[in-house]
Amino acid sequence: MNTLFSKLQFEKILDHVGEGVQVIDISGKIVFCNTFAAQLDNVCREEAIGKYILDIYPSLTEETSTILQAIKTKEPILNMQQTFLNYKGHKITTVNSSIPILDGEEILGVLEVSRDITEVKALSEKLVDLQERLYSNTGASKKTREKGMAKYTTKDLIGNSEVMLKLKHRILKAGETQSPVIVFGETGTGKELVVQSIHNASKRKDRPFVAQNCAALPASLLESILFGTVKGSFTGAEDRAGLFELANGGTLFLDEINSMPVELQAKLLRVLQEGYIRRVGDIRTRDVDVRVIAAMNIDPVEAVEKGNLRKDLFYRLNVVSIRVPHLAERKEDIQHLVKFFVRRFNYRLHKQVLGVTDEIMDIFMTYDWPGNVRELEHIIEGAMNVMDGRFIEKDDLSYHLPINQYGYQNKNIKEDLDLKGRLEKVEKQYIQEALNSSSGNITNAAKELGIPRQTLQYKKIKYNL
Secondary structure (H helix, E strand, C coil): CCCCCCCCHHHHHHHCCCEEEEEECCEEEEEECCCHHHHHHHHHHHHCCCCCHHHHHHCCCCCCCCHHHHHHHCCEEEEEEEEECCCCCEEEEEEEEEEEEEEECCEEEEEEEEECHHHHHHHHHHHHHHHHHHCCCCCCCHHHHCCCCCCHHHHHHHCCCCHHHHHHHHHHHHCCEEEEEEEECCCCCHHHHHHHHHHHCCCCCCCCCEECCCCCCCCCHHHHHHHEEEEEEECCCCCCCCHHHCCCCHHHHHCCCHHHCHHHHHHHHHHHHHEEEEEEEECCEEEEEEEEEEEEEECCCHHHHHCCHHHHHHHCCCCCEEEEHEEEHHHHHHHHHHHHHHHHHHHCCCCCCCCCCCCCCHHHHCCCCCHHHHHHHHHHHHHHHCCCCCCEHHCCCCCCCCCCCCCCCCHHHHHCCCEEEEEEEHHHHHHHHHHHHHCCCCCHHHHHHHHHHHHHHHHHHHHCC
């Protein structure tokens, strides 16, 4: 290391890290802090170096400081959420990892890495407070839907293709049950629209619909947002209801659930099995009647195989599973979708566009739509922002569409550039060959391919084999 970096060079490198990094000696004095840590503490680096840690964080104590506890116990404290007052009296929330620096059994100090989540926490709590006010009033569920929450039903699912009719039927059947649901499909297919349709097709339609993206928050903050907190559960914690309590009697939609930390998935599983939650730091339980609908943009079996989704949670959530088809599977719906989006953007942009030319419709029908319905929507919106005529033409389309000189998608170029598409094409071919050689027997085909039977079933649906 010494041959690669000098001490000064290493400190300069740490100044470019987007998290606070501090080194504290055994006496609790700061011996190093990077630029981000100094900004977080609202002190200049020269002021911080040599100061006792509690002088910089006056609202902490020897018991609540993760740094001093790590010095005392010689054990690391990882991803601990703290809310405290910094040197200038500003309220800050961080996620800290305090790691003892040891020489054998002797402790020399502590390295602490801090991530500032002050703004994220404040915005998340404001959203929870807003939802709590909405749902605490009589008739709030209806008002909430009118404001954009759970406003979609199966009538908003555009298309009459066979796969869409099957999807609508499955949504209505799912609405009749109280069981958990997994909704999965590629990005841009309309998973949230499906989730809201399930809620509005259920007996819970007049009760709260609460949504949370599991990838949007750090693990410790996500736990407190979902389950709530009690005062004193961690430094700066207050008595606050979580989303499970707000969704009581209704539906909790957990998007990108495969991004939820595995340890938090275990707590979610316990709620689904036992029907009660325990706020962070609380000793008492609270009964909740919540239907959980989870969504992800990959195959749930694939998420389990990658270790992103606990197998036991998968079995609990996968009571009802709904796959949202990608647009390439239902190209007969493209005309209906184009008409719908043209009407929408005529209203928004104050235009009177009549539609697209036959040439453009041919392009749309030959394109693979990796971004699905959302991509089609954005292309229509982009074209209508720049066009002058009454029909969308080739020159109005987004430059990213791989169109050759004749106006059609150059599939060879796309295949050369799209590794994922090429791999899926080979996978589909192997699966088809295995199914053919086994006369359609799933078990024998799965053995031939060396994959679980359930994985093959999902792949078979995915590739429409």
